[in-house]
Amino acid sequence: xxxxxxxxxxxxxxxxxxxxxxxxxxxxxxxxxxxxxxxxxxxxxxxxxxxxxxxxxxxxxxxxxxxxxxxxxxxxxxxxxxxxxxxxxxxxxxxxxxxxxxxxxxxxxxxxxxxxxxxxxxxxxxxxxxxxxxxxxxxxxxxxxxxxxxxxxxxxxxxxxxxxxxxxxxxxxxxxxxxxxxxxxxxxxxxxxxxxxxxxxxxxxxxxxxxxxxxxxxxxxxxxxxxxxxxxxxxxxxxxxxxxxxxxxxxxxxxxxxxxxxxxxxxxxxxxxxxxxxxxxxxxxxxxxxxxxxxxxxxxxxxxxxxxxxxxxxxxxxxxxxxxxxxxxxxxxxxxxxxxxxxxxxxxxxxxxxxxxxxxxxxxxxxxxxxxxxxxxxxxxxxxxxxxxxxxxxxxxxxxxxxxxxxxxxxxx
Ligand code: DI6
Ligand code: FE
Numbered sequence: 001x002x003x004x005x006x007x008x009x010x011x012x013x014x015x016x017x018x019x020x021x022x023x024x025x026x027x028x029x030x031x032x033x034x035x036x037x038x039x040x041x042x043x044x045x046x047x048x049x050x051x052x053x054x055x056x057x058x059x060x061x062x063x064x065x066x067x068x069x070x071x072x073x074x075x076x077x078x079x080x081x082x083x084x085x086x087x088x089x090x091x092x093x094x095x096x097x098x099x100x101x102x103x104x105x106x107x108x109x110x111x112x113x114x115x116x117x118x119x120x121x122x123x124x125x126x127x128x129x130x131x132x133x134x135x136x137x138x139x140x141x142x143x144x145x146x147x148x149x150x151x152x153x154x155x156x157x158x159x160x161x162x163x164x165x166x167x168x169x170x171x172x173x174x175x176x177x178x179x180x181x182x183x184x185x186x187x188x189x190x191x192x193x194x195x196x197x198x199x200x201x202x203x204x205x206x207x208x209x210x211x212x213x214x215x216x217x218x219x220x221x222x223x224x225x226x227x228x229x230x231x232x233x234x235x236x237x238x239x240x241x242x243x244x245x246x247x248x249x250x251x252x253x254x255x256x257x258x259x260x261x262x263x264x265x266x267x268x269x270x271x272x273x274x275x276x277x278x279x280x281x282x283x284x285x286x287x288x289x290x291x292x293x294x295x296x297x298x299x300x301x302x303x304x305x306x307x308x309x310x311x312x313x314x315x316x317x318x319x320x321x322x323x324x325x326x327x328x329x330x331x332x333x334x335x336x337x338x339x340x341x342x343x344x345x346x347x348x349x350x351x352x353x354x355x356x357x358x359x360x361x362x363x364x365x366x367x368x369x370x371x372x373x374x375x376x377x378x379x380x381x382x383x384x385x386x387x388x389x390x391x392x393x394x395x396x397x398x399x400x401x402x403x404x405x406x407x408x409x410x411x412x413x
Contacts, residue, residue, distance in 0.1 A: 006054035014366040037400035068137025068373030070354035075319035080111030135375035144175030156207035177213035215251035256280035262357035288334035289323035314349030372401035
């Protein structure tokens with residue numbers, strides 16, 4: 001029997017431009033044919049191959065359909081919250097000063113260590129459901145609030161568990177080099193030794209898809225970052241980097257020399273960093289939520305990145321300290337208003353370019369052989385994805401060829 005499903009009566013934004021078309025790749029009166037978890041064919045219904053004999057048909061009611069959204073940078077697993085620190089920052093205490101005084105990331109580390117695996121799973125699951133309600137079908141989750149082997153294992157296991165129990169793909173990233181934990185106070189190199197020793201163990205347990213570090217004055221030096229990357233590359237793991245968020249450490253060029261999948265934040269990125277990222281094909285992940293919540297004023301060099309042809313992704317950076325937001329669509333909006341991306345760039349940034357930042361070439365566009373992850377929206381045009389905020393237009397979500405339930409969170413127009 002045919003395993004083909006025909007999804008008809010859709011207006012498609014394929015993000016695969018036809019010759020002479022714009023980047024949206026719009027197809028009116030469109031249809032998708034899926035086979036198992038993959039897209040077998042995409043086009044105008046009138047062009048459906050005569051040989052296609054779908055076993056079932058689904059009427060999408062004329063809805064706008066885009067690829068499933070990809071949130072490529074989150075710190076979703078942690079204990080507690082940091083609203084009091086937010087109040088301190090509003091009183092004028094800087095994020096760096098709070099970190100240096102032992103608060104910041106370290107306070108989330110204490111709360112994470114104190115939480116059970118079941119508690120961490122329950123809170124992270126609620127956050128994942130928020131992102132999923134807006135059409136996220138692939139989610140990256142970093143560790144980095146455990147900072148001991150046992151607690152990092154716990155956080156990565158929770159991330160993996162979300163991927164096996166919820167209808168979405170989860171990619172895990174080991175961010176042991178996020179901050180120096182209290183037991184290594186004053187001994188950052190000793191802590192990096194430990195991180196490098198844990199990584200083979202975590203990898204052997206199948207818990208790590210990529211390795212990240214926080215290269216910053218209040219994080220780790222380029223030399224320390226290099227040691228983490230050498231260990232990752234020795235295990236065949238791809239790397240990415242929190243680079244030039246608060247200062248220019250030359251982190252982007254360093255990461256590019258390891259063919260990093262992405263460099264993230266980049267407010268203080270230099271021309272050399274841009275050139276190195278371009279040469280290495282490294283994606284720039286823009287995080288307007290952190291820029292907004294830290295009330296930053298220094299913009300990432302968007303125009304220079306665009307001129308160099310560096311791919312631009314956009315993500316929530318969801319975390320308790322610098323970006324407690326759980327709306328990828330709001331990030332798309334802020335990527336336009338704060339960072340001056342076009343709506344098309346912002347939507348590419350939460351789909352195809354975000355997938356690229358995770359090293360995933362099989363998603364982010366609607367095209368034959370891509371994963372059958374797509375979203376039907378209560379919208380007329382895909383540029384509205386970066387336009388509305390505080391409204392969820394997500395109508396139906398299909399993951400791996402299966403409609404996800406509960407799917408209806410949309411507000412009818
Ligand atoms: N940069 C960030 O914005 C997050 N981590 C990082 O390296 C913030 C982490 C936190 O403040 O809890
Ligand atoms: Fe981050």
